Amino acid sequence: MVVVFDLLLAALSLAFSYLIRFDLRAKWSLIENEWLILSKSILFYFATKFIVFQLFGIHKGLVRYTSTEDLKRIFKATLVCSLLFLLAGFIRFFWLDHVFLFPMSILMMEFLVSFAFTVGSRFIVKLMYLETIRNEDETSGVLIYGAGVSGMITKRTIENDPRNSQSIIGFVDDNPKLKHTRIEGIKVYHTSELEKINEKESIRTLIIAIQKPNESQLKQVVDKALSFKWEVQKVPSPKSWINGEFSKKQLSKLKIEDLLGREVIRLEDRAVQEQINGKQILVTGAAGSIGSGLVRQLATYTPSLIVLFDQAESPLHELQLEIQDEFPQLIFQIVIGDICDVTRIKDVFTQYHPQLVFHAAAYKHVPMMELNAVEAIHNNVLGSKIIADKALESNVEKFVFISTDKAVNPTNVMGASKRAAEMYVQQLNALGKTRFVTTRFGNVLGSNGSVIPLFQKQINQGGPVTVTDERINRFFMTIQEACQLVLEASAMGKGGEIFVFDMGDSVKIVDLAKKMISLSGLEPGKDIEIKFTGLRPGEKLYEELLANEENTLPTHHPKILIARTRLANEEEMEKLQNLMDLIATQNNDLLVKALKEIVPEFKSNNSKYSKFDY
Secondary structure (H helix, E strand, O other), X not given: OHHHHHHHHHHHHHHHHHHHHOOOOOOHHHHHHHHHHHOOOHHHHHHHHHHHHHHOOOOOOOHHHOOHHHHHHHHHHHHHHHHXXXXXXXXXHHHOOOOOOOOHHHHHHHHHXXXXXXXXXXXXXHHHHHHHHOOOOOOEEEEEEOOOHHHHHHHHHHHOOOOOXXXXXXXEEOOHHHOOOEEOOEEEEEHHHHHHHHHHOOEEEEEEOOOOOOHHHHHHHHHHHHHOOOEEEEOOOHHHOEOOEOOHHHOEEOOOHHXXXXXXXXXXXXXXXXXXXXXXXXXXXXXXXXXXXXXXXXHOOOOOEEEEEEOOHHHXXXXXXXXXXXXXXXXXXXXXXXXXXXXXXXXXXXXXXXXEEEEOOOOOOHHHHHHOHHHHHHHHHHHHHHHHHHHHHOOOOEEEEEOOHHHOOOOOHHHHHHHHHHXXXXXXXXXXXXXXXXXXXXXXXXXXXOHHXXXXXXXXXXOOEEEOOOOOEEOEEOHHHHHXXXXXXXXXXXXXXXXXXXXXXXXXXXXXXXXXXXXXXXXXXOOEOEEEXXXXXXXXXXXXXXXXXXXXXXXXXXXXXXEEOOOOOHHHHHHXXXXXXXXXXXXXXXXXXXXXXXXXXXXXXOOHHHHHOO
């Protein structure tokens, strides 16, 4: 049927071309004369059309699914036909009867008309098909944020879905030049018009179709959408698209992580590359959130070897499979062990001779470490000492210690243990060739055991969402940002510095909970209860990146500062050694009391250890 239909269209195209040539007023005698010439070549005309269209597979496509790829094939096939007609015309003129196959004007008009009729007929069939399968149920209004390529693909995906019950109201874009223009018949609004659109149209869903949006603009748009009680979805990464398109089923709800990130940190790639290229690198805590993120970023800078050291067997195995898949050329070694095992650490340094060490292994959960102070000090202080001492002894080029903002004016054992480790690492810098640098940052989005996975689990279970205190706030950063900061510190550090990250504004945890509930399509206080449970032992209301006594120095990167902290004196180093000797006693009180002597700014909050505060 399609073959016959296309041949009929070809005949109609040829006839229409002749009618245009004669201005629709040709005399019958003229028509008879033209037919005498045309009749000798009409079979060649149809045969050429049939064979060329078959060779280009024009008849094999499903007409109702005609796409731009089909349009390209039709154009090429029609052009080839016209070129063959031209060639055959020259052959007939010079070697047969001195008459061209078709007049030149007919050739040009036939090409244009044939292409237009063939393409137009297919899109008419496609439109008729889409109308017949359109869902007759009540449609819901959709806005697409982003009028670029991703936005247009989103529009087509929704429209081509046979079960679609959505009506695209318009695009929303930050570009003022696109305001009130139309793309494929759909109006483009500016983001400043959201309130007007909400009053005028019945919108249920906002789809984020910008792959790399401006973070601050995205937050404003989503905040308004949530205030209007719209559902917010996002288009998946192009990596998951199939043949340049994605399925409507791949649209997912926007996650809170998408709103808490900031503009990506720009690294001094040359400095980082020079620091890492061809080096043998040891990453402790490699299976953790920061450690694994760090390994992924290091892999892009062509090190000669990365040693992945951790005691968590299953997460390390998962990371191994992921690295093998994503970075097949990377040379790496999986090593299972405990940073507090001196013999194991010595063996690692002897066998692999690391030139750079990134020390990310640590116990980090505040309430749990408050209950297990011995293990916090054992792992975070003694473990760090063992790794740092061996790095110094082995003349490692640079040792990067990953600390936390909880080490500033600590109110818990975990933060104080990290501050003690900072002090020890700093004083090693003057004792050998190894340069010791430290990085501090706040809470990491999506890390193991962080508040966001907990809230999501509670929301999925129907609530309540538990927040310790209505006033509590925290700084947040993405794993990618944290790892970039560590890499930048490794490149710029001269030794002895503590690098801190300008993390912007802190976030109230209760606001975070409310926004996560809204992003799930539910209403805080109505569908999901928010329950306040009270501060946990050692927990702060407000976290800070720098102590009051500390000053900062700028670096070449506007987001990275250097904290000027006091250096530990000989007496404090003796106390630190005494602290590690006390680990064998397994006495929490004794160890915390000794820790407070080393870190005098450590004042316990909501904890039984406040009795040791001076």
